[in-house]
Each structure stands twice: as C-alpha cells, then as structure tokens.
Amino acid sequence: MVRAGAHGRRSPMHATPSDCGSRVPDRAEKKEGTRNRRTADRHPGGSLARRLAIFAVLSVVTLASLVVGRGDAPAAQAAPTPNGYALVQDVTTANIGSMVDFALIPGKPDEAVVVTQGGVVWRVSLTGAFARTEFGNLSGLVRSSSEEGLLSLAFSPNFTGDSRVYVYYTPLATRCAPITRCSRIARMPVVNNDMVEASETVVLDIDQEIAQSNHNGGRLLFGPGGYLYLSIGDGGGAGDPNETGQDINDLLGAMIRINVTGQQTYSIPADNPFVGVAGDDRLWAYGLRNPWRYSFDRVSGDLWMADVGQDAWEEVEKIAKGGNYGWDCYEGNASFEPAGCTSPPSPFIFPRAVYAHTLGCSVTGGYIYRGTVLQEIYGWYVYGDYCSGRIWAVNPADTSNPVQLVDSPYNITSFAELPNGELLVITFQSAVYRLTCAATPDSDGDGHGNACDLDDDNDTFSDASEAVIGTDVLDRCADTTTPDDERGPAFGEPVSPWPADINDDRFVDIIGDISKVTGAFAQSVPPAPARYDVAPDPPDRLIDVIGDISRLTGLFGTACVP
Numbered sequence: 001m002v003r004a005g006a007h008g009r010r011s012p013m014h015a016t017p018s019d020c021g022s023r024v025p026d027r028a029e030k031k032e033g034t035r036n037r038r039t040a041d042r043h044p045g046g047s048l049a050r051r052l053a054i055f056a057v058l059s060v061v062t063l064a065s066l067v068v069g070r071g072d073a074p075a076a077q078a079a080p081t082p083n084g085y086a087l088v089q090d091v092t093t094a095n096i097g098s099m100v101d102f103a104l105i106p107g108k109p110d111e112a113v114v115v116t117q118g119g120v121v122w123r124v125s126l127t128g129a130f131a132r133t134e135f136g137n138l139s140g141l142v143r144s145s146s147e148e149g150l151l152s153l154a155f156s157p158n159f160t161g162d163s164r165v166y167v168y169y170t171p172l173a174t175r176c177a178p179i180t181r182c183s184r185i186a187r188m189p190v191v192n193n194d195m196v197e198a199s200e201t202v203v204l205d206i207d208q209e210i211a212q213s214n215h216n217g218g219r220l221l222f223g224p225g226g227y228l229y230l231s232i233g234d235g236g237g238a239g240d241p242n243e244t245g246q247d248i249n250d251l252l253g254a255m256i257r258i259n260v261t262g263q264q265t266y267s268i269p270a271d272n273p274f275v276g277v278a279g280d281d282r283l284w285a286y287g288l289r290n291p292w293r294y295s296f297d298r299v300s301g302d303l304w305m306a307d308v309g310q311d312a313w314e315e316v317e318k319i320a321k322g323g324n325y326g327w328d329c330y331e332g333n334a335s336f337e338p339a340g341c342t343s344p345p346s347p348f349i350f351p352r353a354v355y356a357h358t359l360g361c362s363v364t365g366g367y368i369y370r371g372t373v374l375q376e377i378y379g380w381y382v383y384g385d386y387c388s389g390r391i392w393a394v395n396p397a398d399t400s401n402p403v404q405l406v407d408s409p410y411n412i413t414s415f416a417e418l419p420n421g422e423l424l425v426i427t428f429q430s431a432v433y434r435l436t437c438a439a440t441p442d443s444d445g446d447g448h449g450n451a452c453d454l455d456d457d458n459d460t461f462s463d464a465s466e467a468v469i470g471t472d473v474l475d476r477c478a479d480t481t482t483p484d485d486e487r488g489p490a491f492g493e494p495v496s497p498w499p500a501d502i503n504d505d506r507f508v509d510i511i512g513d514i515s516k517v518t519g520a521f522a523q524s525v526p527p528a529p530a531r532y533d534v535a536p537d538p539p540d541r542l543i544d545v546i547g548d549i550s551r552l553t554g555l556f557g558t559a560c561v562p
Contacts, residue, residue, distance in 0.1 A: 212236025
C-alpha cells in the first residue's frame, strides 16, 4: 500500500521510555537521528526524606497559599523514561497480508475482524479459540491500487439487533457511474458471520474529481451520539491541485458526519456546523490533506486525528466542530501555498503536534490510552508512523514533548482499542501486536520484573517497606496483587485503588484531598470519614500526622490512574 505524505509534531525531541507501567522519575529526552526505513511504501514521586521535607514546609504555610492549578490530567505526571515498551504479537493473523483496519465484533468480546486492502475481511479470535474464517469478500467490487481499496469497516451501534456493517472503499470505475472515480460508504447485512455483499446499499458516493489513486483517507467510525464519521483526503495529486482543502462546498479534504441510524441512506444531524449556513452541511471539519486514522477518547469523547503530510511534516490534530486545519495553506505549522489564504472560510487551527520527515513519512493515528498496564501514559495520545515504524505518546496538556515508546521494523497501518483500554497495533505485514511493557530482569526471582517490585522509584527504600509506611501507593504490575503492592497480601486485603485520592478526581491535590484530611487532624473515625484514615491497613482509626497527613503530602501532585 502506498501512502503519500508525512506526519509531524512540534518538537523533534523524543524521549524513549522505560520502567513501563510504573511511576517514572524524570523525563529523559534525546534528539533522534535521521532514519526512514520504508519510504517506498507509505500508509494506505521521590525519596522518603524529600516527602517528609515537603510536609514540613506545608505545615508552616497556609493552605490558601498553596492552591495549585491543573490542566487536563495528567498534566503533572512525569514523562515515561527510555526503553520500557515493546510490541508483543497478540492475534494470530498469519498470511492474511495487506491489513489496514481492525474492528471488534459487538456482542462478541473475544472476536474481531481484520480488514485487508484487497477487499477480504477475516474473522479472528482474540484468544486463539478458533482459526480465522472469512467474514466478507469485496475483492470483486474494489479497486485496490496505490492507496485505494477496502480501507475501513464499522459495525452498526445496534449491530446485535440490526446485523448491519458499514464499509468504506474505492469501487471499480464501472460501479461509480455516472462518477468517473469515487470513494464509497456502503451498508451490508451480516448473516451467520458472513457479510452479504450482494445486498449492498450505497449510502454515499464521493466524487474523487481527478484521476488520482491516492489521498482517499480514510476511516469510518461511529462517534458520540451514534453518528457516522468519515475522514477523507483531498482527492490526490501533489499540492491539492483542485484546492479542495479550503473549499467548504466540497467533501474532499474533510471530516464528514452523517446519521445512518434508521435511514435508507443517511440524513444530516441538525447540529452539524454548516447546517443553515454557507458550506456543505455534511462537513464536520475541513482543511485536511489525507486523514488516514482518527479515534474518539472513550472518556471525554474528544476526536483525535493524524493527518498525513506532503514533503516535510506529519500532523496530530484535535478535531473541533467546524474546524479549519489549514491544508493546503499550511503543512504542519509551515506555510505551504500562501496564495488565496489571507481570507480563509474560518481561522486556521494549527496541529497539536508535528514531526519532520527525519522521523517518518506517514503518520498513523491511534488512541488516547485508557488502559491500566501502561500507567504513566494514561490519558496520553498514542500514534505511530507507517514508514519508520516508530510509536509515540504525547500528553494532551503538553503536546510540545512527544515521547517515543517503540522503534519497530513494521509498517503500522492502524491501531485498535480493546474493551479494557489496551491498544493493539495493526501492521501491513499481517501481524497484530499489543503495546505493552518490555521484559525486565527479575532479580528476586518472584516471577515479577524489577519494574514491578524491589525499589522501582529508586529512592533506596524497597517497595515492600514503602507499602508499610504508606509512601508507595501504586500497584506497579498489571498482573495479580503481589506483596510489593500497596495494601497487598501482606495486609490480607486486595489492592485498594488510590485511597489517597479523597475526592476521586484522579489527582492528589491540596484542596480536594490534603486539606480535607488536614482539617480532620486528631479526630477519631468516626466522626471523621473512614476514608480519611489513609495509612496502610489495618487502620488506626485516628487522623494523625505520620500515618495520614504526611502520606498525602508526599503524594502531592500525583496524577492517579485506575
């Protein structure tokens, strides 16, 4: 699959992470060298002493002077450090080839479909319970040269009731009539795990306008509210020759949003940005070059997208209703074609992050990470590059410092999110990988790597000791509870997630947590709430300095994860 263009970020500085799955001390950053492997194929907290010192300072400073602002969590979270991440093959997809998309089958938590550019859709088991079976075959309908083909599939939000699946593909020229070349959204029924291609309903054909076989986008996803979104490229050809990116009366170079639920084809959501005003009322956003992959944050509903660039920059965008993302006036943050750009239809929105073609050439959008294994990147946007095989994460609260997680030898075509929030990486080379922690040495031979036990915050106190005095609250491992986990078997109880986060806002802060417990100093439990007694089990049922207040103070500024 040939995907033209590159992806970009604001800073060329990329830290490479380690101690995966744990709290990490300080950010380690290094400037990466120039390397593009596959440019021919381009995308279809600290020591105990320090903690006690902080408490001493807080004891003589009024709480009013210590109100600390915070942006989107995890703004105060330390960045990951080098070498702690890996791709582990997760789903058996041998010899499938040309994989471009992956979708979980609703109602079947252990099953998914793999979409291939050539038009075949395979049903696979996430647990290895059965061999792959053919779920659909559009190979006789699809034009699959260059960046064309079967590019995406989305199950109806009511799939368990209506058995409908939606596909996005480039039909053979004879099937686009009267359009010469088109991209198509179609609906097909599924009967007994088999798509019925002969019963296709054409939802929307989009005129590609010029005889080019690239910049088709694109992805189909159902977003918040059950509406169907499609990302589509500018129609192809270098430099947007038809000037579609800044044309709000054109569906190319844009994000489309339509309602297909209960419709023969589609209707227009009443809150689309161009309803009742100038512009095509199917548009949700525009000014895009080739938005190959995007996703919705399962917590906030925010839409994050990666837009493939042309000669110099790859882009990561946070998409807003009616937003203009600059193409072809800008590529990344750099002026590209200034003619006619002085009075755009709406102000330009610049990328949240960019990277140069020294680091890759075709960005693949991923997801905001909401799993539990990679705790230090919870809430960060994860994405990769088709050409270089690199994977990065960026904190939405500070997008100037993306962190490189993995440097792989694969052509990354897509990402998928499992029900538990963990991420799969889809590659063109017929393999599906899980993004996880790299293996670490196991010095004490307990079956858990050093990142999960011993002294993983490097403060000279073992995790087991810190669990006893209440200064090591993170469960560092994604596996079962171990004696090194806070409130673990050493106390005869399961791990208690974030007892220090009194007000459940996922952040240990002054007003929400520390001031509440400090205000109950010397009170017994009851009348003080039992949760204020945050010292390790068994509780002493007294709100005191050493057991409770100092523990919270030592955790000040910590961003909490599940």
